[in-house]
Amino acid sequence: MSLTEIARFISQHDCFLVTSHARPDGDALGSELGLALGLHSAGKKVDVVNHDPHPSTYSELPGIERILISDRVPHLEYDAAFVLECGDMGRPELRGLEKLRVINIDHHITNQNFGEFNWNDTSAAAAGEMIYRLLRQAGIPVDARIATNLYVALFTDTGSFQYRGTTAQTLETAADLVRAGADPSFAARIIYNSNPYEKIRLLGMVLTTLRRDPSGRIAWIRLTQEMLRESGANKADTEGLVNYPLSIQEVQVVAFIREGGEGSFRVSLRSKGDVDVAAVAHRFGGGGHVNASGFELNGLYDEVLETVLQQLRPLVI
Amino acid sequence: MSLTEIARFISQHDCFLVTSHARPDGDALGSELGLALGLHSAGKKVDVVNHDPHPSTYSELPGIERILISDRVPHLEYDAAFVLECGDMGRPELRGLEKLRVINIDHHITNQNFGEFNWNDTSAAAAGEMIYRLLRQAGIPVDARIATNLYVALFTDTGSFQYRGTTAQTLETAADLVRAGADPSFAARIIYNSNPYEKIRLLGMVLTTLRRDPSGRIAWIRLTQEMLRESGANKADTEGLVNYPLSIQEVQVVAFIREGGEGSFRVSLRSKGDVDVAAVAHRFGGGGHVNASGFELNGLYDEVLETVLQQLRPLVI
Numbered sequence: 001m002s003l004t005e006i007a008r009f010i011s012q013h014d015c016f017l018v019t020s021h022a023r024p025d026g027d028a029l030g031s032e033l034g035l036a037l038g039l040h041s042a043g044k045k046v047d048v049v050n051h052d053p054h055p056s057t058y059s060e061l062p063g064i065e066r067i068l069i070s071d072r073v074p075h076l077e078y079d080a081a082f083v084l085e086c087g088d089m090g091r092p093e094l095r096g097l098e099k100l101r102v103i104n105i106d107h108h109i110t111n112q113n114f115g116e117f118n119w120n121d122t123s124a125a126a127a128g129e130m131i132y133r134l135l136r137q138a139g140i141p142v143d144a145r146i147a148t149n150l151y152v153a154l155f156t157d158t159g160s161f162q163y164r165g166t167t168a169q170t171l172e173t174a175a176d177l178v179r180a181g182a183d184p185s186f187a188a189r190i191i192y193n194s195n196p197y198e199k200i201r202l203l204g205m206v207l208t209t210l211r212r213d214p215s216g217r218i219a220w221i222r223l224t225q226e227m228l229r230e231s232g233a234n235k236a237d238t239e240g241l242v243n244y245p246l247s248i249q250e251v252q253v254v255a256f257i258r259e260g261g262e263g264s265f266r267v268s269l270r271s272k273g274d275v276d277v278a279a280v281a282h283r284f285g286g287g288g289h290v291n292a293s294g295f296e297l298n299g300l301y302d303e304v305l306e307t308v309l310q311q312l313r314p315l316v317i
Numbered sequence: 318m319s320l321t322e323i324a325r326f327i328s329q330h331d332c333f334l335v336t337s338h339a340r341p342d343g344d345a346l347g348s349e350l351g352l353a354l355g356l357h358s359a360g361k362k363v364d365v366v367n368h369d370p371h372p373s374t375y376s377e378l379p380g381i382e383r384i385l386i387s388d389r390v391p392h393l394e395y396d397a398a399f400v401l402e403c404g405d406m407g408r409p410e411l412r413g414l415e416k417l418r419v420i421n422i423d424h425h426i427t428n429q430n431f432g433e434f435n436w437n438d439t440s441a442a443a444a445g446e447m448i449y450r451l452l453r454q455a456g457i458p459v460d461a462r463i464a465t466n467l468y469v470a471l472f473t474d475t476g477s478f479q480y481r482g483t484t485a486q487t488l489e490t491a492a493d494l495v496r497a498g499a500d501p502s503f504a505a506r507i508i509y510n511s512n513p514y515e516k517i518r519l520l521g522m523v524l525t526t527l528r529r530d531p532s533g534r535i536a537w538i539r540l541t542q543e544m545l546r547e548s549g550a551n552k553a554d555t556e557g558l559v560n561y562p563l564s565i566q567e568v569q570v571v572a573f574i575r576e577g578g579e580g581s582f583r584v585s586l587r588s589k590g591d592v593d594v595a596a597v598a599h600r601f602g603g604g605g606h607v608n609a610s611g612f613e614l615n616g617l618y619d620e621v622l623e624t625v626l627q628q629l630r631p632l633v634i
Binding site: 056161168169172179184185188194201206207209216219244245247248250 | 373476477478479480481483484485486487488489491492493495496501502504505509510511512513514517518520521522523524525526527529533536561562563564565566567568589
């Protein structure tokens with residue numbers, strides 16, 4: 001059982017590296033910091049190293065100032081490197097990592113068991129849930145700073161306890177973390193009150209293009225280069241816009257048509273339930289999943305829209 | 318201790334009315350149905366009576382078809398009426414209610430102890446949390462249909478576990494309910510995928526009016542009568558629009574200026590943390606709380622805006 005083995009390894013060693021994937025998200029950062037603060041409080045030496053800086057959303061996470069940004073491991077004297085939330089050795093984008101003993105902790109089914117120790121629990125909703133169990137197993141007390149980080153990890157990776165992966169155990173871990181000092185409203189505030197002004201401006205512009213077909217089941221929105229210029233928003237700010245039309249009760253499928261340059265368009269499709277948009281994307285050389293896919297098309301906007309609608313209409317009959 | 322008294326009363330009686338406040342929300346409906354389904358499964362006769370129909374959001378709640386809509390109690394033969402989530406006897410807007418023995422269950426500090434039994438637990442995040450404890454105390458098993466209703470009650474009254482009132486006990490109750498068969502993604506789907514098309518259109522129009530002051534801490538949006546006409550949205554669809562500017566990281570206070578008719582404007586203020594907008598509203602004859610207030614102003618739009626900004630600037634220095 002890897003959990004007990006890893007806990008024993010911790011008790012018998014002193015110097016650790018902690019890392020996660022490049023372009024870290026809330027689960028990566030919260031898990032890393034929760035583990036690192038725990039190891040530190042147990043008297044271990046710990047370096048947290050990431051390839052990329054954290055999004056400003058996470059600036060208030062306790063201990064965030066500990067994270068070093070680098071494209072290589074600082075040295076090779078670590079007893080082991082904890083690699084969290086990564087499917088393979090390449091995800092952290094840290095040179096020299098392969099020369100260390102690796103403890104691989106992940107909850108994704110695609111994990112490639114690349115470590116010397118591999119603990120992969122696909123029933124966990126977030127790596128943060130696993131780190132909580134590991135600290136308990138290792139006898140390391142979970143204080144308010146650790147609990148706050150692990151709560152943010154759970155909160156972000158479950159979409160505030162709304163995604164399908166959310167289990168009774170997830171909520172129980174969340175309850176334990178609140179008891180240990182995590183504040184649920186802190187997580188909500190840093191995640192949901194961190195929008196840039198430009199993003200909300202862009203949201204308004206894009207939503208004024210919202211239209212639907214006569215059935216009310218297909219909706220679409222459009223993004224032009226001019227909207228990006230006028231709002232001052234960047235490409236990252238376009239993430240999530242497609243969810244607004246999808247929140248309309250009758251809508252089953254949404255097309256988000258983004259103008260590139262010179263007559264090229266990026267089409268993102270989102271759907272609910274069994275409506276399969278992956279097949280549509282494949283037809284145009286794109287890819288994705290049942291409920292989320294994307295592809296490129298060239299032409300005039302009206303032609304592109306009509307081509308897309310022709311493909312979507314049969315899906316919602 | 319009222320909880321045990323109420324549980325004993327249930328075991329000794331057979332016929333109950335269950336109600337909640339007029340214009341019921343998720344906590345009212347989920348609590349009512351959770352309790353009613355529990356009483357029914359324990360072999361009791363139960364009527365659920367509300368003054369108003371439920372919002373379409375809640376159409377999929379198990380047992381929702383049981384609810385009778387009326388402005389009076391159906392008869393006076395009930396052993397008792399459960400009144401949930403109500404500060405006083407007037408909130409359900411049911412004539413004849415005062416002639417029944419009343420069991421008052423609420424979690425608001427303003428409750429006026431109007432019942433024969435009064436169980437008011439201000440530490441509960443939702444009435445649904447209290448109903449769960451009551452069913453357990455009464456020895457009534459919580460099945461998947463009951464659990465689903467109580468989960469929706471908790472989920473809606475805590476803003477999906479994000480408001481300040483969310484405690485370890487709230488999350489533990491949520492975990493118990495998931496174990497009993499509630500599906501976290503069901504609650505998320507019915508609550509967040511129930512927007513009318515017209516509301517999302519209106520959101521776009523209103524957000525294109527978003528502006529901010531040079532400090533970036535004050536933002537404002539505007540609603541005109543023409544936007545309502547053009548989008549087809551109604552007054553209820555304007556609820557929550559003010560939260561979008563408030564989600565901007567630097568913004569500390571938001572003014573939402575709604576055009577009435579003939580030069581009248583309704584001004585809603587929202588703020589973060591210690592920024593007190595109640596005092597501003599009081600100055601103009603309005604009311605509210607520290608972080609949410611409102612008042613009326615007459616004049617031209619530009620004058621009204623400037624008057625409001627003059628009041629807000631000192632708050633964010």
